[in-house]
Amino acid sequence: MSALDVKGLVVNRAGIPVVRGIDLVARAGEISVLLGSNGAGKTTLLEGISGVIPTSGGSVTLDGANVTRANAGFKARAGLAHVEQGRTVFAEMTTEENLQVALHPEARLDEAYGLFPELLQRRTIKSGMLSGGEQQMLVIARALVGRPKVIMIDEMSAGLAPVVVSRLMAAVRKLADTGVAVVLVEQFAALALAIGNRAYVLRRGQMVYEGECAELAKDSARLHHLYLGDAGDAAA
Numbered sequence: 461m462s463a464l465d466v467k468g469l470v471v472n473r474a475g476i477p478v479v480r481g482i483d484l485v486a487r488a489g490e491i492s493v494l495l496g497s498n499g500a501g502k503t504t505l506l507e508g509i510s511g512v513i514p515t516s517g518g519s520v521t522l523d524g525a526n527v528t529r530a531n532a533g534f535k536a537r538a539g540l541a542h543v544e545q546g547r548t549v550f551a552e553m554t555t556e557e558n559l560q561v562a563l564h565p566e567a568r569l570d571e572a573y574g575l576f577p578e579l580l581q582r583r584t585i586k587s588g589m590l591s592g593g594e595q596q597m598l599v600i601a602r603a604l605v606g607r608p609k610v611i612m613i614d615e616m617s618a619g620l621a622p623v624v625v626s627r628l629m630a631a632v633r634k635l636a637d638t639g640v641a642v643v644l645v646e647q648f649a650a651l652a653l654a655i656g657n658r659a660y661v662l663r664r665g666q667m668v669y670e671g672e673c674a675e676l677a678k679d680s681a682r683l684h685h686l687y688l689g690d691a692g693d694a695a696a
């Protein structure tokens with residue numbers, strides 16, 4: 461059984477379908493990588509799955525339970541964590557206070573510090589003073605200490621230096637290896653495919669590829685075509 465099973469999902473914005481007929485699974489211990497060009501609908505899809513915006517069709521099943529109609533708070537408590545774009549830390553609180561806010565009764569702060577030792581060194585610092593990379597680590601760690609079954613991470617690499625991005629990619633792999641199911645929306649396709657298991661490519665609101673990350677990583681021409689469609693062929 462998949463930790464997350466999305467079937468035929470439709471999500472509208474301003475009454476217009478932005479993503480349509482989406483199937484996606486995330487399994488415990490695996491990373492499902494979701495790729496696609498700007499405006500393809502990746503963020504909209506994650507927001508529909510987590511309940512930030514309502515869905516207009518299809519189903520979302522979390523650990524075997526149909527949560528399609530549940531609100532975002534219910535889904536979060538049921539084990540679906542959504543790390544949204546923008547690294548929203550509680551800026552006036554310390555790193556550790558940010559983690560304590562989300563701490564599940566059975567989880568320990570050591571789990572966060574084990575994944576990101578950088579945060580242990582910064583534990584007493586106001587999180588608004590952290591670097592962009594450290595803030596990204598903090599929002600992922602904050603999701604982790606909530607003991608989720610699934611973590612969806614949206615564009616964690618945006619605006620970060622390559623060395624920091626590589627550090628985050630390694631941590632996300634380690635996170636999945638603990639048994640969490642990860643959905644990773646990422647602009648750096650090659651890096652994401654290198655750590656991922658299942659790959660998905662969204663184009664103009666529809667899924668145009670589902671397969672193994674290792675297969676897609678080997679075929680950059682295909683990836684290019686999947687991103688851009690016929691327009692990509694014309695431009696090539």
Ligand SMILES: Nc1ncnc2c1ncn2[C@@H]1O[C@H](COP(=O)(O)OP(=O)(O)OP(=O)(O)O)[C@@H](O)[C@H]1O
Nearest residue numbers: 473474478496497498499500501502503504505615
């Ligand atoms: N609040 C909104 N109201 C109306 N349309 C929106 C809204 N947010 C996004 N859209 C539109 O929905 C489509 C998909 O946007 P979305 O942000 O989901 O794509 P994305 O794949 O995440 O892109 P990016 O990589 O640029 O973040 C775009 O055409 C966008 O203009």
